[in-house]
Amino acid sequence: MALTLYELAAGERRFSPYCWRIRMALAAKGLAAKRIPIRFSDKVQLAFSGQDRVPVLVDGDTVISDSWRIACYLEDTYPDRRALFGNAIARGSCRLINQWADRVQLAGISPLVTYDIFRHIDPEDRAYFRASREKRFGRPLEAVQAERDERVHDFRASLAPLRATLGEQPFIAGDAPAYADFIVFGGFQWARSISEFPLLEQPDPVYGWVDKMLGLFNGLARQSPGYTW
Amino acid sequence: MALTLYELAAGERRFSPYCWRIRMALAAKGLAAKRIPIRFSDKVQLAFSGQDRVPVLVDGDTVISDSWRIACYLEDTYPDRRALFGNAIARGSCRLINQWADRVQLAGISPLVTYDIFRHIDPEDRAYFRASREKRFGRPLEAVQAERDERVHDFRASLAPLRATLGEQPFIAGDAPAYADFIVFGGFQWARSISEFPLLEQPDPVYGWVDKMLGLFNGLARQSPGYTW
Known part of the structure; x- marks a missing residue:
């Protein structure tokens, strides 16, 4: 599995609205992702992405942040799966x-x-x-x-x-x-x-x-x- | 020319926001329409459409009111022209x-x-x-x-x-x-x-x-x- 999603966590609860947009988009595309919980105090763990906000998606060598950019990336990279936009x-x-x-x-x-x-x-x-x-x-x-x-x-x-x-x-x-x-x-x-x-x-x-x-x-x-x- | 658009008028001014949606949609589709001005006191002239609000589009034998329904009609009836939605x-x-x-x-x-x-x-x-x-x-x-x-x-x-x-x-x-x-x-x-x-x-x-x-x-x-x- 090549995909990893960093998402905001409070214990077992995953509560970022922006991360949920991507959770649903990944599911629509039929893509599984390893999910890494990030607490507010863990944000230094996102430094590799060049910024400090979730969601961050890693797909092989590609690192993308910002839910809108991630959605566009998924649509462009996996166009043959269920459409997020379609045109x-x-x-x-x-x-x-x-x-x-x-x-x-x-x-x-x-x-x-x-x-x-x-x-x-x-x-x-x-x-x-x-x-x-x-x-x-x-x-x-x-x-x-x-x-x-x-x-x-x-x-x-x-x-x-x-x-x-x-x-x-x-x-x-x-x-x-x-x-x-x-x-x-x-x-x-x-x-x-x-x-x-x-x-x-x-x-x-x-x-x-x-x-x-x-x-x-x-x-x-x-x-x-x-x-x- | 088979298309007729009934639109709200004040003298030379055509000022309904709903009619302008359709004026622009017709232009995008490259469709010319005869334009019939309707003043507030003329609304009885729309009785043939079964309601009293502009815009009303007549395309041959078809009568459509409500800007959203007209836009969908134009997209479905003229799909090979420039897309209003596309999917x-x-x-x-x-x-x-x-x-x-x-x-x-x-x-x-x-x-x-x-x-x-x-x-x-x-x-x-x-x-x-x-x-x-x-x-x-x-x-x-x-x-x-x-x-x-x-x-x-x-x-x-x-x-x-x-x-x-x-x-x-x-x-x-x-x-x-x-x-x-x-x-x-x-x-x-x-x-x-x-x-x-x-x-x-x-x-x-x-x-x-x-x-x-x-x-x-x-x-x-x-x-x-x-x-x-």
Whole structure:
């Protein structure tokens, strides 16, 4: 097996949304990868990649970081396997979905689960995590957590374009899932891996779609340690 | 010529964002269409389509309404011409972009230009327009207009995913424009057709992209009556 994926870990939990995009993409391509857990305090182990963020994929002599670049690499290197994009228009258009996920979906989820991440990560990671996140949010993690029952309504409202899409078709990519689905699913799987706070509630087409995504590839995501909403 | 497009008109100005999506799609497919102007007070003329909204496309014996359905019809009926999607993944993924455009972009533009629409439409349309929009906004059109210098900052911020995408690649669909571009461009062309209020300012990758879109198909959109920001 030539592939190795470095992914963010808290004990048995693998919770980076960007890593989950690639876990799903690898599964779609039918590619197995050795998985190396990286804690926040292990990031020096990524120095070989020339940067310090997960995911990092190693394929033989090739080292690639950044989930978008990894997805493009997989599509270009393994074009005869199931398509992540399938053509240039899909790849281009998915980049806007990738940016929407990063800047709207993940930015919306982050304050809702940040204290739960703190609770789950290994003790040696906690000082770094608390300091960096409290600087970002401008207040204690406990204060961010205390706002979430109110804040989740805005988060759910921000999913309106996704909700409407999934009310019209089974997957973001249409009748079958592709990389657009893996992008957005990664955010929910991130939260689900580390937090019992229900980001979604039934009835909601987004909830139903997450459930379908959890079952893909023999239940890959559902079987990973996480909570049930 | 077998194609006819019914589009929203205010005098010489054609300002429906949904109609502009189809104008651009027809141009990409190299299809000419007879264009029938429809004012708000003319909507009874659309009764043959079984509904009262533009755009409506008539292709021989086929009548199609709703911009998304028209785009899919054009792609399926004229598959050998330039692709709007090119595959099922692109079509599926573009539906999320279509929903984002409707619910974020157009919803953000609407209060910024609604009074300018009122000023431009034909006098017989004004009572209907004022009543329906003031009901939607819950206050006089003049009050909505008065807020726009403040509100435009939130609108520009809401374009962050689009801005980041266009900072990375020339068009939403990648190296060349496709329907994802026509969807989002329609919103800016709507505003530009009817309002001199600058939704975008330089430097902004979105501004540069709008400028490129205005030049497509021999300057189709730039030559249509409108304002320069």
